[in-house]
Amino acid sequence: MTLTVPVLSAGLARIAAHMEGAADELNALDGQLGDGDLGVTMVRGGREIVKTLPSLPADVGMALMACAQAFTRASGSSYGTLLATALLSAAKATKGRTEVPWAEVPALLAGALAAMMARGKASLEEKTVLDALNAAIKAVEGQDDPAKMLADATAAVDATLERMRSMPAKVGRARIFADRSVGLDDPGQVAFREILRGLKA
Secondary structure, X not given: OOEOHHXXXXXXXXXXXXXXXXXXXXXXXXXXXXXXXXXXXXXXXXXHHHHHHHHOOXXXXXXXXXXXXXXXXXXXXXXXXXHHHHHHHXXXXXXXXXXXXXXXXXXXXXXXXXXXHHHHOOOOOOOOHHHHHHHHHHHHOOOOOHHHHHXXXXXXXXXXXXXXXXXXXXXXXXXXXXXXXXXXXXXXXXXXXXXXXXXXX
């Protein structure tokens, strides 16, 4: 099996549905370190993407671009911008193709990570979603089984949350809280974990 638009659409629909239930937790966590609207961002973005699913083209890259545009329409938040940036990176790499081998997913994620780092002006080890994504990439390198990739990526993100919980936030609004962020999970990392959990749902 390869990554096709029907497979992509099904995955995005599962993520959107999962976010409806995860929103309150994300809002509460974000409220301790930020604006308290991360759950709202994820839900609005997911709903807007779901609206586009029936009209997505068969071209994987064009479909990803349409999803990025949909998320951007729904949310102008910094996290929403980063997610849209990741989708656009993958869109450019897969444009013109109707099938993408699962073995290429690690490289697509790596490209998304580089694009997000450039857009967000952030680095690794600063307790952000970038660390979670980087851990997921390392966990799935060389793999081509989507189920195992998802399981390994989720475990890697869980381990990253555990490892970084005792660190202070160094980037974005959360850095203002510095010591208060010690002992708390980074909201962006948790949101990424929920994306992975949604894929498995």
